[in-house]
Amino acid sequence: MNESLAVSIENVGFRYPGNTDVSFSNLNLQIAKGERFGLFGPNGAGKTTLMNLMTGVLSVNEGSIKLLGQKVDGRNKAVNKLFGFVPQDLSFYQELSPAENLEFFGAWAGLNKTEIAKQTDELLHILGLEDVRNKAVGKFSGGMKRRVNLAIGVIHNPQLLFLDEPTVGVDVQTRHAIISYLRKLNENGTTLIYTSHQLSEAEDLCEHIALIDEGKIITQGNINAVLKEHSNESLEELFINLTGKAYRN
Amino acid sequence: MFKLWLSIKKDTRILLRDKVGILLMFIMPIILVVVVTSIQNSTFELVNKNKLPILICNKDTGKASVQLIAAINKIGMFKVTQISKEKAVADEMHDQDALLGVVIPANFSEKVSAKAKNVSGKALTSFGLQADTVKKEVSGIDPLTLYYNPVLQESLRFSVQGAIQSALQLVESRQTLRTLYFSINEKPLPEKLENEMLSSQTTINMFPVSKDGVRTTPNASQHNVPAWTIFAMFFVIMSLGGSVVREKISGSFIRLKTLPTSYLVGLLSKQITYLGVTLLQAIVIFSMGIWLFPYIGLPALNLPSDVFALFIVTLVCGWCAVSYSICVGVFAETQEQANGFGAVSIVILACIGGLMVPSFAMQGLAKTLSDFSPMHWCLQAYYTLFLEGGKLKDVLNNIGSLIIITLIIQFITYLGLKRKNLI
Numbered sequence: 026m027n028e029s030l031a032v033s034i035e036n037v038g039f040r041y042p043g044n045t046d047v048s049f050s051n052l053n054l055q056i057a058k059g060e061r062f063g064l065f066g067p068n069g070a071g072k073t074t075l076m077n078l079m080t081g082v083l084s085v086n087e088g089s090i091k092l093l094g095q096k097v098d099g100r101n102k103a104v105n106k107l108f109g110f111v112p113q114d115l116s117f118y119q120e121l122s123p124a125e126n127l128e129f130f131g132a133w134a135g136l137n138k139t140e141i142a143k144q145t146d147e148l149l150h151i152l153g154l155e156d157v158r159n160k161a162v163g164k165f166s167g168g169m170k171r172r173v174n175l176a177i178g179v180i181h182n183p184q185l186l187f188l189d190e191p192t193v194g195v196d197v198q199t200r201h202a203i204i205s206y207l208r209k210l211n212e213n214g215t216t217l218i219y220t221s222h223q224l225s226e227a228e229d230l231c232e233h234i235a236l237i238d239e240g241k242i243i244t245q246g247n248i249n250a251v252l253k254e255h256s257n258e259s260l261e262e263l264f265i266n267l268t269g270k271a272y273r274n
Numbered sequence: 275m276f277k278l279w280l281s282i283k284k285d286t287r288i289l290l291r292d293k294v295g296i297l298l299m300f301i302m303p304i305i306l307v308v309v310v311t312s313i314q315n316s317t318f319e320l321v322n323k324n325k326l327p328i329l330i331c332n333k334d335t336g337k338a339s340v341q342l343i344a345a346i347n348k349i350g351m352f353k354v355t356q357i358s359k360e361k362a363v364a365d366e367m368h369d370q371d372a373l374l375g376v377v378i379p380a381n382f383s384e385k386v387s388a389k390a391k392n393v394s395g396k397a398l399t400s401f402g403l404q405a406d407t408v409k410k411e412v413s414g415i416d417p418l419t420l421y422y423n424p425v426l427q428e429s430l431r432f433s434v435q436g437a438i439q440s441a442l443q444l445v446e447s448r449q450t451l452r453t454l455y456f457s458i459n460e461k462p463l464p465e466k467l468e469n470e471m472l473s474s475q476t477t478i479n480m481f482p483v484s485k486d487g488v489r490t491t492p493n494a495s496q497h498n499v500p501a502w503t504i505f506a507m508f509f510v511i512m513s514l515g516g517s518v519v520r521e522k523i524s525g526s527f528i529r530l531k532t533l534p535t536s537y538l539v540g541l542l543s544k545q546i547t548y549l550g551v552t553l554l555q556a557i558v559i560f561s562m563g564i565w566l567f568p569y570i571g572l573p574a575l576n577l578p579s580d581v582f583a584l585f586i587v588t589l590v591c592g593w594c595a596v597s598y599s600i601c602v603g604v605f606a607e608t609q610e611q612a613n614g615f616g617a618v619s620i621v622i623l624a625c626i627g628g629l630m631v632p633s634f635a636m637q638g639l640a641k642t643l644s645d646f647s648p649m650h651w652c653l654q655a656y657y658t659l660f661l662e663g664g665k666l667k668d669v670l671n672n673i674g675s676l677i678i679i680t681l682i683i684q685f686i687t688y689l690g691l692k693r694k695n696l697i
Contacts, residue, residue: 047282081531081532082528082532082695083695102533102534102535102536105532105533105534106534108532110529110532112526112528112529113524113525114524114525115524115525116524116526116528116529116530117524117526117527118284118288118524118526119524120287120288120291120292121287121288123282125284125287128280128283128284129280129281129283129284130533132276132280132281132532133280133281133530133533133534133535133539134275134533134535135276135533135534135535137275141620159401161291162346168490177529206482
């Protein structure tokens with residue numbers, strides 16, 4: 026077991042039930058602890074599916090996925106304590122306030138009453154939600170909802186954080202605040218695994234990347250090394266170069 | 275326990291903020307109980323306390339028709355109004371809000387008299403006496419015509435027909451008796467003797483059958499409040515089914531799946547929260563029946579003597595309703611599907627469960643289907659407690675059936691969650 030790895034994907038095969046098209050076949054990927062890792066690809070490339078496999082939302086058909094040395098298995102709930110997940114959808118209760126959402130999800134993440142109170146105060150302060158801590162989230166702006174979505178994902182101080190397009194649809198200020206917070210988390214030792222279509226933002230945040238298309242990793246490595254290898258100056262140029270300009274569904 | 279407690283807190287908060295859901299779960303069933311009980315009580319009073327308006331067009335000029343009208347009056351069931359033209363019966367029924375109209379044929383008295391002479395003649399002959407009145411067979415009495423408003427229920431119509439038939443029987447018997455007496459004694463039958471001979475001396479005592487020996491006559495509230503309380507409990511689907519769908523659509527289910535807690539905690543929390551709602555619904559509706567109904571002119575609801583059994587039946591019924599709502603929520607793709615299917619399926623379960631038509635009146639397939647409706651078992655248990663004065667041991671069979679149905683629903687829910695990759 027390589028203790029320096031945050032994520033280890035070995036020979037993974039997956040297809041959706043009832044779908045004959047293979048989503049992934051013999052996929053291998055390793056992400057080191059403490060990295061800021063970006064997972065990119067066009068629409069339908071398989072980014073969200075891969076993230077769902079890594080978080081145990083979906084189960085692999087072949088091969089294995091390990092997070093911090095522990096095998097991801099629907100029945101092994103211990104592994105779920107190690108990571109946090111910020112889904113693309115605003116996955117919380119719109120009827121509840123940020124504090125009430127954090128209280129509930131904090132308990133489900135395994136925190137006790139004191140830990141929940143401490144983490145809630147801290148997160149609401151850092152993410153600028155203190156003034157609205159007791160207001161129903163349903164009435165918030167898109168940016169505020171994204172911050173609540175992020176706060177829920179990190180309430181239990183996970184060692185590994187999966188972020189599926191965490192800044193989609195937000196203004197520049199909110200994006201800046203979220204990215205700054207993610208950097209701070211990483212400095213404190215949290216490994217980040219991040220997907221986004223905001224390539225300039227990704228270029229700014231990520232140290233390592235993997236570009237996937239049609240269920241295959243077409244390039245991966247340190248961002249500067251990858252750009253140099255393909256003689257591209259930006260991530261966007263690399264993206265177009267390797268995945269083409271045709272529309273994707 | 276901490277996770278379960280906070281999950282219950284979360285579900286309760288969401289529930290309390292769903293104003294429409296609360297309205298559907300509490301206000302609508304309360305209105306339903308009041309309206310249905312009022313209507314049934316009116317029907318009950320219409321038959322038992324008020325008199326049915328009836329128009330009589332007497333085309334006959336003899337005494338028998340007058341006696342018939344007097345006999346109909348004496349039944350005590352009708353408020354008689356006489357009109358002169360047969361053709362106007364339908365219009366007059368509309369104008370005077372009469373539900374019934376009777377036309378007595380022109381030769382009624384003549385035919386009744388002829389039949390009486392014929393019958394008494396036969397009787398004298400059979401006694402070995404000389405009868406001078408029986409010469410030949412007479413044709414039958416022309417039929418009376420009974421018009422009725424189509425809104426009149428079939429059972430009530432048959433009661434009316436029976437009542438008028440007995441009035442007719444009385445008139446004919448009186449005429450036969452008088453003729454027979456005159457033929458023998460050559461003087462009229464004394465009125466006192468006639469009354470003694472024709473009046474029934476035997477009264478009928480009616481008692482409801484009960485398991486505890488108490489002979490309290492069930493009223494409309496005893497029938498309706500338990501039945502519509504069951505309906506109200508199943509109405510939690512309008513809030514709970516939608517809530518489960520919202521959790522799925524928002525992605526909260528997916529997020530919960532990535533957390534180190536079994537979703538069974540979430541399911542248990544929903545069941546406990548909404549079970550509380552169903553118990554509260556029952557308390558509110560029963561309380562209304564006991565304390566509010568007398569103030570609005572409805573008979574008060576009498577609680578069964580075995581209150582513990584009532585609690586157990588309500589608890590199991592509520593659990594079944596909550597399990598069914600979660601099951602529908604798990605399989606529905608949208609909130610519209612959950613609400614639409616939920617509402618229609620509850621009405622169907624209520625129909626086959628005997629809430630709208632008594633299950634004892636069902637035949638064949640409908641009777642078999644009623645066994646599959648949880649509402650049938652709830653209703654049978656409630657009726658045993660409310661109407662028959664039963665105890666817990668008398669409803670164990672119903673409770674057992676309800677628990678089996680609930681466990682089957684829970685198993686189907688589990689399969690649905692697995693199939694949809696939600697647990």
